[in-house]
Amino acid sequence: MKLGIIVSPTADSFDYASALDLEFVEFCFNVGYDVKQLSGIVPELKAASARTGVAVGSIGRWGSDRIAKDGSLIMEELQVSYDLIDAASDLGCPVFVCGCNYIEDRSYYDNVVSAIEYFSRLIEYGKNKGVQIAAYNCHWNSFIVDEMAWKLIHAHLPELGIKYDPSHARYAGQDYLKEMRDWGHRFLHVHIKGSVIIDGARFDDPPAGMDQTEWGTFMAVLYGVGYDGGLSIEPHSHTWSGELGEKGVKYTVDMMNRLLLR
Numbered sequence: 001m002k003l004g005i006i007v008s009p010t011a012d013s014f015d016y017a018s019a020l021d022l023e024f025v026e027f028c029f030n031v032g033y034d035v036k037q038l039s040g041i042v043p044e045l046k047a048a049s050a051r052t053g054v055a056v057g058s059i060g061r062w063g064s065d066r067i068a069k070d071g072s073l074i075m076e077e078l079q080v081s082y083d084l085i086d087a088a089s090d091l092g093c094p095v096f097v098c099g100c101n102y103i104e105d106r107s108y109y110d111n112v113v114s115a116i117e118y119f120s121r122l123i124e125y126g127k128n129k130g131v132q133i134a135a136y137n138c139h140w141n142s143f144i145v146d147e148m149a150w151k152l153i154h155a156h157l158p159e160l161g162i163k164y165d166p167s168h169a170r171y172a173g174q175d176y177l178k179e180m181r182d183w184g185h186r187f188l189h190v191h192i193k194g195s196v197i198i199d200g201a202r203f204d205d206p207p208a209g210m211d212q213t214e215w216g217t218f219m220a221v222l223y224g225v226g227y228d229g230g231l232s233i234e235p236h237s238h239t240w241s242g243e244l245g246e247k248g249v250k251y252t253v254d255m256m257n258r259l260l261l262r
Contacts, residue, residue, distance in 0.1 A: 001222065003256050004057045005233040005249070006191075009041055011048035020253055024057030026189075026232045031063035031141075035083045042090050049091065057230040058189045059088045060097030060163070063141045067101055067114045078118070082125055089129035095189050095230075096126060097134045097163040099142025112152045115144060123159050134161035134188040137168050146174060150183055161188030165234070166213050167195035171202050177214070177221055184225030192256060193234040205236040207248030209255040219259040231256060 004024035007013035017025050027045075029035060049056060061084055066077050085096050100115040122133045135144040135153070144153055145168060154160050164187050169176035180187075194211030196203040209215060233252050240248040 001228055001260060002055075002057065002230050003233070003253070003260065004055075004230055006235070009045060011044050014045075014048040014052040014054045017054045018052040020250070022054065022233075022253070024055040024230055024232075026058040026060070026230070027056065028060050028062060029084060030061055033061075035080050035087075038083060038087050042087050046091055056088070056091040056093040058095045058097055058163070058232060059084055059091070059093050060136065062099065062136065062138060064098075065101045065141065066098070066118050067103060067111070069103055069105065071103065071106055071110055071114050073114070073118055073121075078121060081122055085122070085126050085129050085131050088131045094130070094132060095134055095161070095163075096122070096131050097136050097189060098122070099136050099138065099140065100144055101141045102143040111143065112149070115149075115153055116156055119153065119157055119160050123157065132159070132161055132188055134163040136163040137165060139168060139172065145172065147179065147182070150186070154183075154186055160186075162186045163189045163191070165191035165193055166218060167191075167193045167205060170195045170197065170213065177217060180218070180221045180225065184221060184227055187222075187225075187227050187229060189229055190222070190227070190231050191234045192231050192252065193236050194252075204239055206240055207235075207237075208233065208252045210248070210251065215255065215259060231260075 002023040004022050005017055006026045009027045013025055064077055066074055068074050088096050100118055102111050126133050137145045139145055166176040169179055192208045194206040194208045196211050
């Protein structure tokens with residue numbers, strides 16, 4: 001397994017990751033980001049990667065609508081996904097991550113059919129670019145977040161992977177260790193983010209290792225299912241920002257290196 005971190009898509013981010021002795025960076029070009037900017041920054045990112053030896057481990061897009069109200073594919077967003085897969089290919093990035101929105105006026109089955117069509121196109125496009133596709137288990141405008149969706153969509157699409165984050169399962173009241181045991185063989189990318197629940201409600205996402213996730217057991221299950229992909233640290237708390245946030249990142253890096261037996 002390799003350890004990395006989610007950062008802004010700048011050349012300086014590679015130097016930041018290198019200073020932490022991390023192996024890769026992850027970029028998230030979420031809803032609202034104009035992918036037309038990519039042509040101007042990809043060469044700079046590629047040069048920074050070569051200079052520092054820090055790879056790009058994942059590129060993703062969260063939050064956007066992929067399916068229209070009538071169940072058809074939103075072709076403009078499909079093209080955005082293609083453009084991001086192109087960028088991933090140019091940067092030597094092995095994984096593109098996205099989700100799929102749910103249309104409330106349609107049945108679960110109909111939503112599954114639309115999601116399968118969308119991911120099928122991404123998988124086919126990614127094959128020619130050397131990029132695998134993973135669906136995130138985050139609930140941000142996506143319903144592919146649990147075993148029911150995986151049994152239908154991933155079982156139908158054997159080449160579709162999962163981007164897994166235990167905090168999403170915890171906040172949804174799901175058993176993240178069971179999900180890892182049963183579906184870890186489909187994981188292509190993993191986020192490392194803390195989560196704290198108090199009185200049944202989400203409290204904060206502190207640095208991993210300062211939360212309630214059983215990180216030792218988490219890693220033991222990943223070893224047990226043969227996972228060998230990226231572990232991407234995700235700073236995700238307004239409390240842990242600035243100088244405190246940097247200390248939190250270093251704390252998580254130290255913890256994860258111990259669990260990686262380094």
